[in-house]
Amino acid sequence: MASPFTSLSCVVRHDNARVLSWTMKPGVDYPANFILRVENSRAGGPWELLADNVQDYCCYVDNRRRNYNKRLNECYRLRMILPDSNEEFVSDIVDAGNHKAYPYSADAENILKNIEAAIKVSGCTGRLLKKRIWGVRCPLCTDFANQATVNEHCPRCLGTGIDGGYFPGIDLDIIKDQIQVSESPSELGYLQGETVQARCIAYPWVSKGDVWVEDITNNRYVIAAATPSSSYKQTHLVYTLQMHKVELADVLHTNPANNLVAMKTGTWEDGKLPPELPDDTNPNRRPNAWDDVLSGL
Numbered sequence: 663m664a665s666p667f668t669s670l671s672c673v674v675r676h677d678n679a680r681v682l683s684w685t686m687k688p689g690v691d692y693p694a695n696f697i698l699r700v701e702n703s704r705a706g707g708p709w710e711l712l713a714d715n716v717q718d719y720c721c722y723v724d725n726r727r728r729n730y731n732k733r734l735n736e737c738y739r740l741r742m743i744l745p746d747s748n749e750e751f752v753s754d755i756v757d758a759g760n761h762k763a764y765p766y767s768a769d770a771e772n773i774l775k776n777i778e779a780a781i782k783v784s785g786c787t788g789r790l791l792k793k794r795i796w797g798v799r800c801p802l803c804t805d806f807a808n809q810a811t812v813n814e815h816c817p818r819c820l821g822t823g824i825d826g827g828y829f830p831g832i833d834l835d836i837i838k839d840q841i842q843v844s845e846s847p848s849e850l851g852y853l854q855g856e857t858v859q860a861r862c863i864a865y866p867w868v869s870k871g872d873v874w875v876e877d878i879t880n881n882r883y884v885i886a887a888a889t890p891s892s893s894y895k896q897t898h899l900v901y902t903l904q905m906h907k908v909e910l911a912d913v914l915h916t917n918p919a920n921n922l923v924a925m926k927t928g929t930w931e932d933g934k935l936p937p938e939l940p941d942d943t944n945p946n947r948r949p950n951a952w953d954d955v956l957s958g959l
């Protein structure tokens with residue numbers, strides 16, 4: 663197996679926490695027991711284990727308290743361990759840097775404050791399930807002869823072909839701008855389709871294929887497009903989303919998907935070791951989503 667890592671990035675957040683996020687190669691046959699770790703080193707220091715068993719996550723928030731030099735530079739990298747073959751892979755090193763922290767642009771802050779206020783007044787709360795594009799192939803429905811997914815209704819991978827299907831839910835509130843309802847005849851009678859155009863703050867990062875779950879109605883929507891509608895320099899501030907409502911009979915309404923929704927907030931905000939499920943009373947729940955965007959400017 664070749665190195666599975668494709669990207670690792672780090673932004674420094676307003677409270678000086680470091681948000682790491684990564685992608686790995688899709689289409690690779692990852693062994694079921696692979697281990698993924700986050701390692702950390704202060705400038706010039708030795709590498710130390712920061713978090714173990716992050717294989718079921720696509721990000722990690724390092725929010726350890728820094729009582730010493732808050733602008734101290736640090737580096738991060740990922741390590742993948744394959745216990746069966748004793749192979750190990752190390753990602754590129756990412757430098758947390760110290761140039762990205764405050765101060766930031768007042769214009770960008772205003773854009774984000776405005777949409778946050780709009781969401782507060784007339785928005786909808788919900789969760790984002792990020793689709794897995796890498797990981798262990800689903801043992802239930804993968805055709806191992808040609809490595810293709812054979813069941814789009816699979817209860818184990820929810821049709822994604824990757825075991826688990828989606829990462830645990832992350833809080834994401836949106837404001838709906840347009841709702842289009844259409845009806846079309848089918849063998850089961852008239853089916854109602856719903857397409858929603860919405861806006862949200864561009865954090866966490868939303869991709870085509872992710873699923874958004876509305877709190878109040880428990881409706882589920884597949885993201886068909888996430889287009890940046892407002893940016894500052896290279897940083898996206900606001901997304902316009904196009905999303906399609908999922909039918910009740912869909913596998914995204916079954917218990918494996920419900921469990922992912924219930925796990926909410928994943929570890930985007932949680933500096934604890936990922937295997938501990940975050941609880942609802944987590945005091946670290948983000949106060950302002952836009953702080954996270956701004957910290958990347």
Ligand SMILES: [Zn+2]
Pocket residue numbers: 800801802803804813816817818819820821822823824
């Ligand atoms: Zn499957």
